[in-house]
Amino acid sequence: MSEPSTANLGPSLTPPRRRNSRRDGRAAILMAGPNLAMFAIFIIVPIVGGLYLSFTTWDINNGAPKWVGLANYTKMFSDPIVGVAVGNTVKFMLFGVVPTVLIGLGLAMLINVRFRFVGAVRSLYLIPAAMSFAASAVVWRYIFLDGPGYGVVNWVLSQVGIVPPNWFVSTTYALPALDVIAIWLSLPLATILYLAALQRIPASVIEAATLDGAGPIRRVVYIIWPMVRPFTVLVAIVSILSFTTGSFDLVNILTPTGGTNYATTTLIFYIYQQSFTYGLWGYGAALSVLQIALISGVLGVLRVFYLVGRRA
Amino acid sequence: MMNRARITHSVRVLVATLVGVLLAAPLFYMALNSLMPDSQTADLTPQLIPNSVHFSNYTAALSGTTQVIYSRSFLNSVIFTFFVVLLQWMLCISGGLAISKMRFRSRTFITVLLGVSLFIPILTTLIPTFIDTLKLGLINTYPGVILPIVAQTGFGTLLFRQYISQMPEELFDAARIDGANWWTMLRRLVVPLAKPATGAYVAISVLTAWNMYLWPLVAASSPHLELLTQTLATLGETTFGDTHPQNIVYAAIVIVTLPMIVVFLCVQPAFIRGLTGSGVE
Numbered sequence: 001m002s003e004p005s006t007a008n009l010g011p012s013l014t015p016p017r018r019r020n021s022r023r024d025g026r027a028a029i030l031m032a033g034p035n036l037a038m039f040a041i042f043i044i045v046p047i048v049g050g051l052y053l054s055f056t057t058w059d060i061n062n063g064a065p066k067w068v069g070l071a072n073y074t075k076m077f078s079d080p081i082v083g084v085a086v087g088n089t090v091k092f093m094l095f096g097v098v099p100t101v102l103i104g105l106g107l108a109m110l111i112n113v114r115f116r117f118v119g120a121v122r123s124l125y126l127i128p129a130a131m132s133f134a135a136s137a138v139v140w141r142y143i144f145l146d147g148p149g150y151g152v153v154n155w156v157l158s159q160v161g162i163v164p165p166n167w168f169v170s171t172t173y174a175l176p177a178l179d180v181i182a183i184w185l186s187l188p189l190a191t192i193l194y195l196a197a198l199q200r201i202p203a204s205v206i207e208a209a210t211l212d213g214a215g216p217i218r219r220v221v222y223i224i225w226p227m228v229r230p231f232t233v234l235v236a237i238v239s240i241l242s243f244t245t246g247s248f249d250l251v252n253i254l255t256p257t258g259g260t261n262y263a264t265t266t267l268i269f270y271i272y273q274q275s276f277t278y279g280l281w282g283y284g285a286a287l288s289v290l291q292i293a294l295i296s297g298v299l300g301v302l303r304v305f306y307l308v309g310r311r312a
Numbered sequence: 313m314m315n316r317a318r319i320t321h322s323v324r325v326l327v328a329t330l331v332g333v334l335l336a337a338p339l340f341y342m343a344l345n346s347l348m349p350d351s352q353t354a355d356l357t358p359q360l361i362p363n364s365v366h367f368s369n370y371t372a373a374l375s376g377t378t379q380v381i382y383s384r385s386f387l388n389s390v391i392f393t394f395f396v397v398l399l400q401w402m403l404c405i406s407g408g409l410a411i412s413k414m415r416f417r418s419r420t421f422i423t424v425l426l427g428v429s430l431f432i433p434i435l436t437t438l439i440p441t442f443i444d445t446l447k448l449g450l451i452n453t454y455p456g457v458i459l460p461i462v463a464q465t466g467f468g469t470l471l472f473r474q475y476i477s478q479m480p481e482e483l484f485d486a487a488r489i490d491g492a493n494w495w496t497m498l499r500r501l502v503v504p505l506a507k508p509a510t511g512a513y514v515a516i517s518v519l520t521a522w523n524m525y526l527w528p529l530v531a532a533s534s535p536h537l538e539l540l541t542q543t544l545a546t547l548g549e550t551t552f553g554d555t556h557p558q559n560i561v562y563a564a565i566v567i568v569t570l571p572m573i574v575v576f577l578c579v580q581p582a583f584i585r586g587l588t589g590s591g592v593e
Binding site: 155 | 407414442445464523547548577
C-alpha cells in the first residue's frame with residue numbers, strides 16, 4: 001500500500017475570525033519549528049537542489065557537480081528510452097487507475113448493504129490494503145508462474161487450451177500483469193472511499209427513486225454517480241499515488257532489468273537505474289524534474305477539479 | 313412483492329460474499345500454501361488444500377538452512393516503523409496546532425506549502441533526497457532511513473489541523489485564563505482531545521511505514537540495516553524464488569504480513585476515518 005497522503009484535503013483556507021489582536025509569533029515558531037525545519041531539510045532542499053543538479057553532471061563519489069547547462073535536458077529529449085518510459089508510466093497509470101476507480105465504485109455499491117456478517121465480508125474486501133507491494137509481488141509471481149509447474153493462472157489457461165505466456169518476460173503481457181497486481185492492491189482504498197460516499201446518500205432518496213420506477217441502471221446514472229462524483233477525484237488522487245509506488249516496487253522486484261526490451265521500464269525505474277546503476281546523477285536529477293512535473297502536475301489539476309467540484 | 317425483495321437481498325448478499333472471497337483469494341492461497349508439505353507445493357499442478365498441515369514451514373523460514381527471515385530485519389522494521397510514526401506524530405500534532413489555532417504571519421503560506429507537498433511523493437524526489445541525505449552523512453544509518461520519511465509531514469499535519477480547528481476556541485481561552493501556555497495546551501488539551509485523529513493517523517502511518525520499499529532500499533543498502541520489505545523483494549527475484557521451496561517462501565510472507573493484517577483488522581474503523589478524513593466533508 002502506498003501513502004494515502006492526499007486523503008485529507010483539508011478545509012478551505014479561510015482563517016478563523018479574529019477576536020482580538022493576539023499574535024502568537026514567537027510561540028508559533030517554537031511549536032511549528034521542528035516540523036518546518038524537517039520539511040525544509042528533507043523536502044524543500046532536495047527539490048531546489050535537484051533543480052540545480054539537473055544542470056550539472058556529477059559523480060557523487062568524486063568531486064563537485066560540473067555545470068553543463070541544458071545538456072541533460074537536450075539528452076533527455078533525444079533519449080528514445082525516455083519516451084518509452086513515459087509511455088509505459090502513462091499506460092501503467094491509465095490502465096490501472098481507471099479500472100480501479102470503476103471497479104472500486106462497483107464493489108462499494110455491492111457491499112453497501114446491511115446484513116448480519118457485513119463487517120466480516122467488508123473485511124475481505126479491505127484486507128489486501130494491509131499488504132505491501134513487495135509481499136504481493138512474491139505471491140503474485142507464484143500465481144503467474146510459467147512452467148514447469150504452472151502457477152494458478154497459467155494452469156487454468158492451459159486447461160482451457162490456451163498456451164499461457166511467460167508473463168513477466170513477455171513484452172506484451174508484462175505491464176498488464178503488473179497492472180493486475182497494482183489494481184488488486186489499490187482496490188481496497190478506492191472501495192473504502194466510495195463506500196463512505198455512498199453511506200452519505202440518504203436511503204430515502206434511493207427508495208423514492210425506486211418507487212418512482214427507476215431501475216438499477218437509472219439509479220446509478222441519475223442518483224448514485226452524481227452524488228459520488230466529487231469523491232471520484234479523491235479516489236483518483238489516492239489511486240495515482242498508489243500506482244506511483246507500484247510503478248517502482250513491482251517493476252524492480254518482478255522485472256529487475258525493466259522488462260524485455262524496456263517493456264516495463266517506468267520513468268521512476270529508469271531514473272533509479274540511470275542514477276544508482278550508471279551513476280548519472282545529473283541526468284537522474286533532470287529526469288526527476290520531468291517526473292515531478294508529470295505526476296504532481298496531474299495531481300494538481302485533479303486537486304483543482306476537486307475544489308471546483310465541491311463548491312459547485 | 314415482499315418475498316421478491318427478500319430474494320433479491322439474499323442474492324446480493326451471496327454475490328457480495330463470493331466476490332469478497334475472490335478478492336481475498338490470493339491471501340487464502342498464500343496461507344494454505346504456507347502449510348503444505350514441500351512435495352505438494354513442488355507438484356506440477358497447483359494445489360489448494362494441504363495434504364497434511366506443516367507448521368514447521370514457519371520455523372524453517374525463521375531458522376536453519378532454509379532461513380529467509382532474520383531477526384535483525386524484523387527488528388529493523390519494528391525500529392523503523394516505531395520511530396517514523398512516533399517522531400512524525402510529534403511533528404504533525406504540534407504543527408497542526410500551530411497552523412489551526414495560533415496566529416502568526418505566513419500561516420496560510422505554510423498551510424498551502426504542506427498541501428502542495430502532498431502531491432510530491434518521495435518517489436518523485438528520490439535522487440535529490442538521496443543526495444541530500446548522503447551529504448548529511450546519513451546514508452546507511454538509522455537516522456538516514458527514518459528522518460527523510462518523518463519529514464513527509466504534509467498529510468499528518470493537515471489531518472491534525474483539520475481536527476484541531478474544530479475544537480471550540482473557548483477551551484483554549486479558558487486554558488489561557490488558567491495561565492496555560494501553548495505547550496501546556498498541547499499536552500493537556502490537544503493531545504487528549506485529538507485521540508481519534510491520532511488513531512486514524514497511526515493506523516495509516518504504521519501500514520505505510522511497515523510496507524515501505526524504495527526509500528529503505530536506497531538509504532539502507534548495508535545488510536545490517538535491511539528491512540523486511542527488502543527481504544521479501546529478494547524472495548520475488550527469479551533466481552531465489554525458483555530455487556527456494558515455495559511453501560517456506562509463502563510462510564515467510566505470512567510472517568511479515570500477518571502483523572499488519574492483525575493491526576489493520578483492529579484499527580479498520582480508525583483507518584477508514586483517517587482516509588475519508590474530514591477533508592471530504
